[in-house]
Amino acid sequence: MNALPEHWGVQLNPNTLTISAEGFFKEIADSIVQADAWSVLSSQLPILLVAFLVTLVATPIFRRIAIATDVVDHPSESRKIHTRSTPYLGGMAVFVGLLAGLLMSYSLSEQLPIGYRILPPWIIIGLIFITVTGLLDDVTECDSWIKVAGQLIAAAGLAFSNVGTKVAAGLLDWLGIGQLPPVMIPGLGQEIDLTNLIGGLIIGIFVLGGCNATNLIDGLDGLLSGVTAIIALGLLVLSLIIVDHIGPSQIEVLQSSLRTPEEAFDGGLTLAGARVILCLALLGSVLGFLPHNFNPATIFLGDCGSLLLGYASVVVILMLGEAGQTHLVLAGLIIFSIPIIDTILAMVRRRIQGRSMWDPDAQHMHHLFKRRFGSVKSAVLAIYAMGILFAALGIVLGYMSVVGELHRKTIYIVFILILVVSAVIGARMGLRQLRTGKAAS
Numbered sequence: 026m027n028a029l030p031e032h033w034g035v036q037l038n039p040n041t042l043t044i045s046a047e048g049f050f051k052e053i054a055d056s057i058v059q060a061d062a063w064s065v066l067s068s069q070l071p072i073l074l075v076a077f078l079v080t081l082v083a084t085p086i087f088r089r090i091a092i093a094t095d096v097v098d099h100p101s102e103s104r105k106i107h108t109r110s111t112p113y114l115g116g117m118a119v120f121v122g123l124l125a126g127l128l129m130s131y132s133l134s135e136q137l138p139i140g141y142r143i144l145p146p147w148i149i150i151g152l153i154f155i156t157v158t159g160l161l162d163d164v165t166e167c168d169s170w171i172k173v174a175g176q177l178i179a180a181a182g183l184a185f186s187n188v189g190t191k192v193a194a195g196l197l198d199w200l201g202i203g204q205l206p207p208v209m210i211p212g213l214g215q216e217i218d219l220t221n222l223i224g225g226l227i228i229g230i231f232v233l234g235g236c237n238a239t240n241l242i243d244g245l246d247g248l249l250s251g252v253t254a255i256i257a258l259g260l261l262v263l264s265l266i267i268v269d270h271i272g273p274s275q276i277e278v279l280q281s282s283l284r285t286p287e288e289a290f291d292g293g294l295t296l297a298g299a300r301v302i303l304c305l306a307l308l309g310s311v312l313g314f315l316p317h318n319f320n321p322a323t324i325f326l327g328d329c330g331s332l333l334l335g336y337a338s339v340v341v342i343l344m345l346g347e348a349g350q351t352h353l354v355l356a357g358l359i360i361f362s363i364p365i366i367d368t369i370l371a372m373v374r375r376r377i378q379g380r381s382m383w384d385p386d387a388q389h390m391h392h393l394f395k396r397r398f399g400s401v402k403s404a405v406l407a408i409y410a411m412g413i414l415f416a417a418l419g420i421v422l423g424y425m426s427v428v429g430e431l432h433r434k435t436i437y438i439v440f441i442l443i444l445v446v447s448a449v450i451g452a453r454m455g456l457r458q459l460r461t462g463k464a465a466s
Contacts, residue, residue, distance in 0.1 A: 370388075
């Protein structure tokens with residue numbers, strides 16, 4: 026058992042800490058170290074079933090609501106692949122199923138090992154904000170600043186829940202910088218923890234980037250919902266691997282983030298269970314939606330759904346770094362590679378062409394695959410295959426890292442390599458289209 030953090034002002038002796046409290050805290054640490062992945066998974070499987078069934082049943086209901094209220098996508102642009110009007114309140118059905126699964130998790134929390142935190146309520150609040158933001162855009166086509174504000178509020182919820190706040194510390198350690206000293210604000214007499222400030226910025230970047238990345242790839246029937254199912258399954262496997270490999274060093278880091286011992290007694294230490302819960306609910310909800318969304322789709326996710334799926338995925342990825350294991354966050358991002366790659370291709374391609382980053386075009390990954398394979402189903406299945414390969418890569422790298430067979434720097438190198446290759450391909454696409462445009466003029 027590691028010593029309790031000094032900032033608690035508590036020492037392990039009979040004068041300052043009762044024997045029962047000391048024993049209970051040791052029990053928390055022992056329970057976390059000895060937790061079994063299969064036991065955690067089997068105790069929470071009802072979440073998957075509930076999320077699946079609720080979404081499966083709710084989707085036709087929201088389809089009828091969308092048609093009745095004319096929340097329908099009428100294909101009027103040449104870049105759009107579908108040729109018939111399709112309702113797009115599917116994101117609300119996914120949200121209802123996801124929420125049902127997450128709410129059920131609270132009734133199953135007693136089956137988790139001692140020391141496991143329940144799903145932080147702020148995460149559910151963040152999911153609500155993201156869903157409402159996307160719904161406003163689906164119904165009213167709201168201004169972009171409203172969408173950004175909604176995503177940042179959802180990101181703030183993660184910081185309040187201490188989700189992702191340790192990622193910056195892990196990154197600074199990897200860079201050899203270490204913990205940054207607090208900085209005093211002139212005239213106010215207040216200190217700013219620079220590491221936590223950087224952590225907050227990272228959370229905001231992750232949420233904005235993840236939500237918009239999933240929004241970009243939502244261009245073919247069943248594409249985003251299927252890719253998200255693969256991502257959720259990959260993150261679930263990685264989360265279960267971590268359950269079996271939480272050691273004393275990680276517990277010591279988790280202890281250090283507590284302000285008082287009571288936080289551990291009342292709420293637990295680790296988000297290992299919350300990761301599994303969110304993965305199960307996300308997987309169940311997208312699987313329940315996929316039969317209605319696969320080609321030929323009878324309903325679309327809309328911005329409501331695409332932002333929601335991006336946010337939920339990012340939350341799990343950030344939770345992987347709860348003890349500062351930034352390399353595991355990058356393993357999660359490798360699992361999330363398909364949205365990331367498509368976003369980088371679009372950004373670099375448009376930059377080379379001198380166009381706005383937000384200008385729509387018909388050069389996204391799904392457009393290219395559709396032209397290459399000739400049908401929506403073939404293109405979607407090909408991208409699914411790519412998603413499975415990246416998910417497997419992220420899982421293998423994460424596993425080898427936690428068992429000590431791979432240096433964490435390797436995961437950094439692989440992730441950077443994915444980014445660089447994507448940027449190079451995007452640049453080549455942009456230059457080729459630029460030459461084509463000049464030749465045509």
